[in-house]
Amino acid sequence: MARRLHKQRYLLDFALSSLWRRKGKNLALLGVYSLLVFVLASVLFFTQALKREAALVLAASPELIVQKLAAGRHDLIPAAYAERLREIRGVSRVSGRLWGYYYDARVRANYTVMAPEEVAVPEQAVLVGAGIARGRHLSRGSTLTFQGYDGTPRAFQVRGVLSPESELLTADLVLMAAADVRRLFGLAEGLYTDLTVAVNNPREVATVAAKIQELLPDTRPILRDEIRRTYEAAFDWRAGILLSVFSGALLAFLIFAWDKAAGLSAEERREIGILKAMGWETGEVLQLKFWEGAVVSLTAFFMGTLAAYLHVFVAAAPLLAPVLQGWSVLYPRFRLTPFIGLFEVAILFFFTVVPYTAATIVPTWRAAGLEPDQVMRS
Amino acid sequence: MLMSPAILALLGGGGLTAGLLCTAAAAGVPLLRHFDLADGSERQLRLERRTSLISTLVAHGAAFELVGLFLFLSTADRLHPFFVGAMCAAGTLNAHPWGYPALLARLAVSILAGVWLIVHYTDCQGYDYPLLKLKYALLLPMAGLSLAAAFAQARYHLGLAPEVITSCCGALFSAGAPTVAASLAALPRRPLGLAWGAALLVLLGSGLSLIRRGRGGYLFAAAALGAFPVSLAAFISFLSLYFYELPTHHCPFCVLQGEYGYVGYPLFLALLTGVVAGVGVGVLMPFRHRESLAATLPRLQARLAALSLSGYGLFAGLCLHRVWVSALRL
Structure with a gap:
């Protein structure tokens, strides 16, 4: 067990240094990925917080x-x-x-x-x-x-x-x-x-x-319950519409991620060729690529989530408020109670990490399958 | 359809996961038909390379299925305020005819996905792909079930209408109602309690025998598989009453709510772990004498047995603790 853990740690080390060697490409991917997580997370957090406020307000109504x-x-x-x-x-x-x-x-x-x-x-x-x-x-x-x-x-x-x-x-x-x-x-x-x-x-x-x-x-x-249901449905509907609109951006991001994973540079091909020539197996190269993907995914996920938290709960969601919360001449100034549940994180995970992983598996496998002689010939 | 972010995530995630598994199953068919380690042709080389792609696709798909099952349950629970008469996931699932089939299909895929991950892990321990045919044979029903689950889930979510008046746990799980759930709730407590205790004792005995002496794998797997429905029936029939401290409330879904500390999630996760690890032991039994696995498989089976015992132990421990501290006395 300890040996396996050590192996994974070395692979992670190698993956980090490999990502850093191509920092231009990876930072661009990380930036776009984080932005996508930020937008989707902002919609989710803001809707959830508004629903909680509505429920709290209605608790005191007849x-x-x-x-x-x-x-x-x-x-x-x-x-x-x-x-x-x-x-x-x-x-x-x-x-x-x-x-x-x-x-x-x-x-x-x-x-x-x-x-x-x-x-x-x-x-x-x-x-x-x-x-x-x-x-x-x-x-x-x-x-x-x-x-x-x-x-x-x-x-x-x-x-x-x-x-x-x-x-x-x-x-x-x-x-x-x-x-x-x-x-x-x-x-x-x-x-x-x-x-x-x-x-x-x-x-x-x-x-x-x-x-x-x-x-x-x-x-x-x-009934108070009817009003609560109406609020829940209205906020869910607004969030759903926004997420549907952003699904176009999600699709564009997936194509971008696919392209980044599929378009190997000469340097990356050489690196994989050298690893294979040194005795690495396809499975190990795949593990390395998995760690690279996991590092990018998790970093983007945390950065996007943190930025969304600050946007919604500290800055009062200036980018989304006009669309999601409604408008009025005498609009109240209020601060949303900060709250992020596991449920929202799981939804966000399904919206971002699952499609990203699905989009990059095949190109990653193709990259891992490169043989040293193929690389040398090219 | 309710335009909820959770539903959109489940629809997209379910479709993608089914897509991953179906792609893997389609890519696995040539392996089932032509894979021959003794063959040195180019086709064989291509097939060997393809194994890593399929494994990666299925490993991710299986992991997403497992997470998706709990997200599905959690979503059903959170949608209950939209339906008149619904108090928990029981009512939301009942609000459309495809609700319970979707849940059962997702549960079946999750169990199969867990077993597949065990078979895959074991296969990677041998140098000659010892479980390759089993692995890809299992993949076909798994992909089919995953597609069926995604379809059932889509029909359910797309067909949900907030104006539907539904029945919830109070009616569905009450002893007099003409439903399967009601029959489970009406099962006599004492005989069922004895059956549950006996099932856990058999599981423990056969598990300890497998861990210490390496014997009784099939018995253990059968006990683990049998303990799953017995534990669920026991929960619905009498264990749930202690959680709710109500002698008439048999719902297996209300425990997923914050009011009960979300205890349903660890309970059902433990039960799922118990059955998956236990069935995994049985599925691996025919391969104990394969040369490439002879050294690792018994150790792995012992670990799986311990995991299964821990799962059932956690489930039983949480339930018995509740029986102990509950204000309800039957």
């Missing part, structure tokens, strides 16, 4: 939301509906939410205006998200004016800016008292934007949703 529909569109829901929902067995709490969108022509962005359940906001005062505070240069004590549904301007005093840690959720959020929301949007008493329903047993949420649909056919129950 597990079941009920909206009223009118002509297939979202409509305001009467408070009486809440009473009927409370009669369903398994429902522990039903509460009405008041929220809406307000278009601010000054920054050309939509705000989400909401009456919070947990925080008490005094009338004629607001709490604003960090995105709005940046866009409108607001701070505690500033005045923010909204135009009501009837055209009347309504002034609110900014009582505070929501913490930047929650920016992913609150960048475009304005929190105000329920009475102010009603006055701003002209909502009558007894009407809510939608209802949130809490269910005692999380496994019964789907059953409760089915009962709601039966009891109130003009409503639409939305």
